[in-house]
Amino acid sequence: MSVLTNIIAFIVALGLLVTVHEFGHFWVARRLGVKVLRFSVGFGRVIWRRQGADGTEYALSAIPLGGYVKMLDEREEDVPEHERHRAFNRKPLWVRNAILFAGPGFNFLFAVVAYWAMFVIGTTELKPVLGDIAPESAAAAAGLERGDRIRAVAGEPTATWDDVLMQLLSEGPGNRALALTVETPEGREQERFLDVASIGAFGEEPDVLGALGIRPWRPEVEPVIAELMPDGPAARAGLAAGDEIIAVDDQPVGQWRALVEYVRARPGEEVAFTVRRDGGERRLEAVLESVAGPDGPIGRLGVSPRFDRSALEGMQQTVQYGPLAAVAEATGATWEAGVVTLKMLVRMVTGEASVKNLSGPINIAQYAGQSAELGVVPFLRFLAIVSISLGILNLLPVPVLDGGHLLFNGIEWVRGRPLSEAAQVAGQQIGLLLLGLLMALAFYNDIARLIGPSG
Template sequence: MTLLAFIVAIAVLVVFHELGHYWVARLCNVKVLRFSLGFGKAIYVKRFAGGETEWALSVIPFGGYVKMLDEREGEVPPHELARAFNRQPVLRRMAIVVAGPIANLLLAIVLYWALFIYGVPGIKPILGEVPSATPAATAQLRAQETIISINGQATPSWQEVRWILLDLVLQKRQADIELRTVEGRSVLRMLDMSVLTPGDLDGDFLQKIGLQPYQPPIYPIIDKLTEGGAAQRAGLQTQDRVLRVNGQAIPRWAVFVEAVRSHPGSVLNIDIERAGSLLTLSVTPDTATEGGKQIGRIGAAPLIDRKAFEAMLTEVHYPPRVALGEAVRKTWETSVVSLKMMWKMVTGEVSLKNLSGPITIADYAGQSAQIGLGAYLGFLALISISLGVLNLLPIPLLDGGHLLYYTVELIKGSPVSEKVWEAGQKVGIALLVTMMAFAIYNDISRLILG
């Protein structure tokens, strides 16, 4: 599933990107010789009747290209010189080059538009426990309060809360949070996030702030037992309620789990309530290894109030016209935040650990596909924006690098020299190889360290 989802994602994003170049080239009457999905040797080539473009599938699937008629890449017949890319006015060349990234951004808008009409599943923006000595605690935010808006922007889901706060953290701005209290009153709190460091963005920065979504309590009532597990061997049964472990009160299932995990191979005296009677059982957790550390397990699962958890879910959707506006806004804001993150990586304000490579992207593709079509389309929209923004960076070899050359040509009235072009290509290769090396290193680190 992961590999298939990744291949489909790459194919969709590359095809739309290259179609942007292709369509605008055709509009500018530039002859397109080949449209290829993938690089390297072509394994399938098709030319339609009456067509002038070869449509190819190549052996290396990570990318694609549109090859246009160009005197710099081969001899051009005199009668076709007017259709050569290099003979076009500079503004036409710029339009053809920028069309690829624009196509990716338009694809994201279309995907978000469809999602907002259909409905985007999310978690209600209700606060969980607020740890002491955190910015959220200082701002007097309380558990079970609902976040209505941040700096005037509505927050219909927890995902929107996270995204808005990330943007504010990058801008080092204060968050003015409108909340609805448990009693139903509307209050305004000021959240200072200036205490965050660049390293805090490597993980879940919301935890550093002191924010987490509310989760309905899971009480220590056993619902399922593993056949032959330590719990079953000791006589525990379904519907047993755990009261104490070695004299320690157990108000929630998480406390029980921690008590078991921290005592591998050690006897635990567990006080339970069963059908109105109090019993004490001795359980010896089996020893297991997790992350190089020994932990205890007894093979028991809790009774979960599924209705309570389902009540925490929401669905964000809009009428078609409003959905289009929201899709444009989402694409714009995501693009801006992506650029800010990239710039802060360059300046050292944000760690390069945030770079992700093909392994992480493939993993996210597989996870989103397993969740459902909506999650996968949302993933495609996000990666499409990233691809569009990345290609607009003024790095030689990328579309943005070509735009930089053409901008210089537009200003000085003549193309940049071949020496400058070749030097730029070498710099571009070095930068892209370095970025990819960091991204793959981060991917491997995540696989090894989790």
Template structure:
């Protein structure tokens, strides 16, 4: 249940931040253009909270947190007093109306840049893209254990998450990927992962297994980084910073040895004898390992200790150096997002890739658990996605309004009200269909 409530909470935080920022863009540009704003609402439906400012604008937080809106004074939506006609949205020049429509997506892009900048300033912990015992397509391409991925399709790769993202995009579209690696011996080599040979019927969930890449765990000293309360290690007096030298007489050289020796030795006898170095003192500690059962029914023995930070590729820059990095990351993410959208449209990628609020909530919770930098990266990605989606030329979205205004500029008069209403219905049906498919995919992911 903690995962459920965590997902709900971080979804609300995500939508609250991004919707507020998006609608603030419309709001502030409307104000600058002299348009009277009647309501600024975060969420739809019945307001849970509301206040009115000196300009007569109602600020509200509504019950359904799946969006928001800015309602402006407009003769097409109701009678406008004569003295307020100069503040009506429909009376403003088409250029100003275009600026108001574009402001929401523009503010989402600004938020994306800021979130990526702050992510790099805080420092995003990650892993070096070093491969461990590959299989599948990667093994067929000649990639070997210890290879360090340096570039994919000409783009430099500095982290494991970036490598997996780039390869995943190619695998989804069945595009071959050219991967440059530095071998364990220090030689440079180029490998081609033939994703074009993958069968079309392979489910998206199985693609990463077919890619066959696994991260080589960084070698860590056998130093305790965390001790779980109520577990054998805590009861025996083990502390953070202790170095485990031996378990049942067997020498320990890395934390991986602890992870393998504890269940192996405890399976014979749960009573374990540890030799621990604490500062300049060497201690003999005896404890009894706990047997725990996993969801799949298997059991294993644990003592309740964790390693020091495993990450070995923290992406961190100074205040100024982070600025070009934020722009580069935004551009790279934009290209990736547009590429996936193109693959969905032309049928190279399955519509199973569409995600709704449930999946977003789970990713929001997962990224928040990884730390501030990862959550900022997640916010940046969702914010940029909102900007791109809202700029699509679909009636009811900002891109649809911009399309109408562009037609008005070309023909010299507004699109007829009848055409606009018809477009609104078409756009609404398209959005409902997409949201329905996204919810359906979410539910399938939960079931499986």
């Protein structure tokens, strides 16, 4: 995956979602009688403009990371007497609140539309069947075994691994006995209790399932090469289709998964491969590529395995709904993702979840690029999650955000008059400071992930 792909996907995603947010403010303001002076897609220097009805200027600006809406407001400029009734500051509280909430509201609506499209198109998911269970882990202590299928978490049905992960994130932190309903390979339903309170599964370790000792089921694949990436490390080293990799740096390899784990942990390193070919053994050395992974650089050899696809197909299921049924499913998915996001924010504040969960633009760009390369459905899922996060973030009661302005309006409603201009300016400065600190922490997390645990 190239850095250029990440950048393009990030610009498209963020530009689209912030524009949707600002269009929400624009659309509701127009319908509630507030004059909109400018609706801009992008920031900075205006490179194209057109005058629309009612004097609204529609503009395209040079920096394609979002947009903004400028409304008529006496606090920002002189307003002619005949237009003062259309100024934002002259409108009653309920109108101002509706306009402020419309931005996040359109983000939530966009998420519903994205999920709806995803469910109508359909997606192929792995059934939540357990693979290997790590010894002495929380999963092992709970009695979970390879082949068990997770039917429900905390009483909520789980059809896919995404469902399992959502429920773990929603119900897990602080819960020493999270109930899991599992179906054994023999078809018996049993209840297990998973302790997720004493481990760093919710931020200290970004791989929640791995921190619990759970591996999703994967087919047992022998370390035999089926295809090579053209001009990749394996091809340059002389490896060939049909080679069986029997050792890496003189360490025996039994399954393809072990080979993948060894390679991923060594980005940029030279590794020796012992292969069996035509009845004999050869030793070949390859310098692994270093590529961006979700939590830092990973190694890549540039090979794919040979395996029995029928076993994988038996563990897959298609999640797809008709257009009407998809509306309810999309609304439910948006609600669940929003609840999980809000819970995680609260837990970061209270210390139940690590602030390492916080991602900045670098990490978001990586996820944007990965999801875009995987196809339309994964990219739609990514857009929905980020849109929900953007909506919730903007509703936080922090001055300079929509939620901060809603807070000021709430204080005005209680007092019967607005806060003084000096108090609002002070609040805005505090809000900017808080956002600056938040962004600094997010950038720190991103850089820490890029560097990796070894530093």
